[in-house]
Amino acid sequence: MRLAFMGTPDFAVPALRALHQAGHDIVTVYSQPPRPAGRGKKLRPSPVQVAAEELGIPVRTPLSLRRNTEEHAFFRDLKLDAAVVAAYGLILPVEMLDAPARGCLNIHASLLPRWRGAAPIQAAILAGDHESGVTIMQMDAGLDTGAMLLRDHVALTAHTTATTLHDDLAAMGGRLIVDVLNRPAFPGTPQPETGVTYVQRLSxxxxxxxxxxxxxxxxxxxxxxxxxxxxxxxxxxxxxxxxxxxxxxxxxxxxxxxxxxxxxxxxxxxxxxxxxxxxxxxxxxxxxxxxxxxxxxxxxxxxxxxxxxxx
Incomplete structure (x- = not known):
């Protein structure tokens, strides 16, 4: 399947590698631009950019996608079957959401609609939830509101940390997105109207x-x-x-x-x-x-x- 992959942090890397290993044609990767890091404040590329370059996949790092008509046109001209998004960090405008033939799929680190927003892994532990998981979602114009395509869960224990849960869900996301893309169609289930919780960025x-x-x-x-x-x-x-x-x-x-x-x-x-x-x-x-x-x-x-x- 002809894909674009859009992600930035460590969480997204297992999914990128899983898609590549599964033989999908990842024609380009989008990631947030390199940021100053370390004592010298040298520009450091994101983990996804590093992984993509190791795999020989071209990387694009636009500062913004909003009203970026040049980027919209480039993305449309890729003639994608689908785009996979995992913790990218930029909001996709409608022009890009609608461009791939089968739309844009998001790997979300919660059992939607339990935790929508920026920090679902931390939120689940903070709230004392008994389980968390990954939802593969068909993206729409809302914030984590699209139809659910596939979910899997993991139990949370008294010893679960953000680090261990992050790693478990990152690996799970890679497995689930490959599973979804192997299907001939992406039938989705609308999210329930109850149990919706939004979590803000942590400070x-x-x-x-x-x-x-x-x-x-x-x-x-x-x-x-x-x-x-x-x-x-x-x-x-x-x-x-x-x-x-x-x-x-x-x-x-x-x-x-x-x-x-x-x-x-x-x-x-x-x-x-x-x-x-x-x-x-x-x-x-x-x-x-x-x-x-x-x-x-x-x-x-x-x-x-x-x-x-x-x-």
């Missing part, structure tokens, strides 16, 4: 830990937002990143945010507690709690999350 502030929340909520926050945008708290004047925590059965009457033993057991809301197991001080790498404490003791009674002026 750094979403990672700030509020110790007055129950420990289970904070545990989900850490698992959902690590490594990006990351979770953090304050320790005196330092901003400390939290890489992992473990829930405990201990209860306490201590004030939320207070360290209650010498191994980083922390009081949370409703008398619950959790133990910080991985953390990072400014200018250092993420480390196990025992290693952190050898370099900086945190005495019982220390209060985390106490805001300093200008924080």
């Amino acid at each position: 750094r502030e979403d990672g700030r830990i509020d110790w007055t929340r129950p420990a289970a909520d904070i545990d989900r926050q850490v698992r959902a937002l690590t490594p990006w945008p990351g979770t953090f708290t304050t320790l005196g004047e330092q901003v400390i990143k939290i890489g992992a925590v473990s829930l405990t059965s201990d209860t306490t009457r201590a004030t939320a945010g207070m360290v209650v033993d010498d191994r980083l057991l922390v009081a949370c809301g409703n008398g619950t507690t959790l133990r910080i197991t991985r953390l990072q001080r400014p200018g250092r790498g993420m480390m196990e709690a025992a290693d952190f404490l050898r370099g900086q003791a945190v005495a019982p009674g220390t209060r985390l999350g106490v805001e300093t002026p200008g924080d």
Whole structure:
């Protein structure tokens, strides 16, 4: 099948490779332009661009598609059977949605319509969902509103992190899109009108830990937002990143945010507690709690999350 592939981050790479391995004719790849990265702020191509170039597929990186009539004409002239979109990051105008003979198909990292929008992987963990998955969707002009072509799910456990779920769903997306494209037609099922939830883009502030929340909520926050945008708290004047925590059965009457033993057991809301197991001080790498404490003791009674002026 003659295809264009449109994607940018690591999540999209397994699908690109799966389509290539399945023998589809991927005539071009669209990805967001290289961005400054690292200390030198050198332009770094996206993971999808890197993968496409390794496969010998031409890559296009327009800054915008809106009112980009030259790009619309180029895309139309490709005479595509279909386009596959996976976390591309740019909205496709109607002129491009309608150009391929069988339309544009989106690999969406949720069981639609549960999480529409920008961060479905993190949202599922934050909400305490029992399952997540991938939906292959026929794209239309709405935001993740098109007919569902194929879905598969994966169970979420108390140990699921954004990293593990991302990798599971990325691999699943590659498998499902190949399955859909092997079919002679793309019959779709309209999305239900109920259970629709939109999730916004995440920001750094979403990672700030509020110790007055129950420990289970904070545990989900850490698992959902690590490594990006990351979770953090304050320790005196330092901003400390939290890489992992473990829930405990201990209860306490201590004030939320207070360290209650010498191994980083922390009081949370409703008398619950959790133990910080991985953390990072400014200018250092993420480390196990025992290693952190050898370099900086945190005495019982220390209060985390106490805001300093200008924080």
